[in-house]
Amino acid sequence: MFVVFVFLLRVSQHASGVEVYGGDKSVLLPCQLPAPSKEGVVVWRRNDLNPAIIHVLTEEGDNLADQNKHYTKRTSIQMDALQTGDLSLTLRNPTFSDSGTYTCTTRKHGEKLNQTEVQLQVKEHTPVWPTVLPAILVPLVLLAVGFAVFMGLVYNRMKKTAVCQLKVVDVTEGAKSVVLPFISKKLKSLDSYKVEWKHIQDDEMKVVDDRNRTQNKRHHGGTEMKKDPWTTGNASLTLMKPRCRDGGVYICTIYGKDGKPIKQKVVALWVKEGWLKTIRGFCRSAGQTVG
Incomplete structure (x- = not known):
């Protein structure tokens, strides 16, 4: 033992x-x-x-x-x-x-x-990313969502205020007329007082129509604005006998009673040379005459 x-x-x-x-x-x-x-x-x-x-x-x-x-x-x-x-x-x-x-x-x-x-x-080492990644991603996602919401509000705000829209129109020189369009149903509901068309390349070219049904027209070939745009919703402008120099940018602005712009539209007009003028120019450069 x-x-x-x-x-x-x-x-x-x-x-x-x-x-x-x-x-x-x-x-x-x-x-x-x-x-x-x-x-x-x-x-x-x-x-x-x-x-x-x-x-x-x-x-x-x-x-x-x-x-x-x-x-x-x-x-x-x-x-x-x-x-x-x-x-x-x-x-x-x-x-x-x-x-x-x-x-x-x-x-x-x-x-x-x-x-x-x-x-x-x-x-096994616990990965750092599963704990750190949420702390990084959550603020980024919230920031992205907030930015998207903000931009949406800005866009809606712009739609409700003076929105600038672009339209391109082309015509050949020698045509009888050309229409610069501005049609909007909102014109009927706007508390507007004056419609103004302006050619920004030509300070003298301006067409104004106000509630007093008066139009101020300055254009070599004549102009015509649709009558009573507040009833029809059509504030389009017609240019008679357009020339190449008439090409450029036109701005239509609708003003309220307080004189502030309510709505705008930009129309780019391209006036092309007619075929006869093109041939004449070619012949002149060759020392010949046509017509």
């Missing part, structure tokens, strides 16, 4: 747990020998692997002949571990596959002196 009792005192078994994140430089698996000895063998194993040997240290030094290839050049134990009693294993570059139960066993002359189990858990 006494001999058995002594044997139990000499053999101890401990269990511990170690956690580390994958990508860390190294991790230390602890193992301590209660009574240091100059003689013996230290064996680190992982029994769920084949081969199970992780690292072996003898009195002469490391013996890695049977080491699992997965741990090649990744493990180390202090050379004086048996003398100091610190049998801890250093595992470099731990990965998720290194997770498991490691056993540190010390034997002397075939007798087990000490055994320690270390449970290693290698955790």
Whole structure:
């Protein structure tokens, strides 16, 4: 009974747990020998692997002949571990596959002196983006939505106020007339007082029609604005006998009683040369006359 009792005192078994994140430089698996000895063998194993040997240290030094290839050049134990009693294993570059139960066993002359189990858990690093990305995206999304709403309000506001619209009209010089269109049903509901057409390339060309049914016409070939645009919704302007110099940009502006513009439209007029004038110009350049 006494001999058995002594044997139990000499053999101890401990269990511990170690956690580390994958990508860390190294991790230390602890193992301590209660009574240091100059003689013996230290064996680190992982029994769920084949081969199970992780690292072996003898009195002469490391013996890695049977080491699992997965741990090649990744493990180390202090050379004086048996003398100091610190049998801890250093595992470099731990990965998720290194997770498991490691056993540190010390034997002397075939007798087990000490055994320690270390449970290693290698955790994956929690990605930064899942936590940071919402903090970045949410303000950006809110900003984008706010900007879209703001632009929508601005657009609706512009539609309700003086909106400038562009229309392109082309005609050939020598035609009887050309119409610069401005038709809008809103004219009937607008509290407008005056309609004004102006040729911005020719300050003298201006046609004005107000509620007093008076028109001021300045154009070499004559102009005609549709009568009573407030009833018909038609404020189009007709230019008689258009010439090339009549080409350009015309602006029609509708004013309210307070003199402020309510609505505008821009018409670009392109007056092309007639075929006869083109031939005459060609003949003049050739020293001939036509007609």
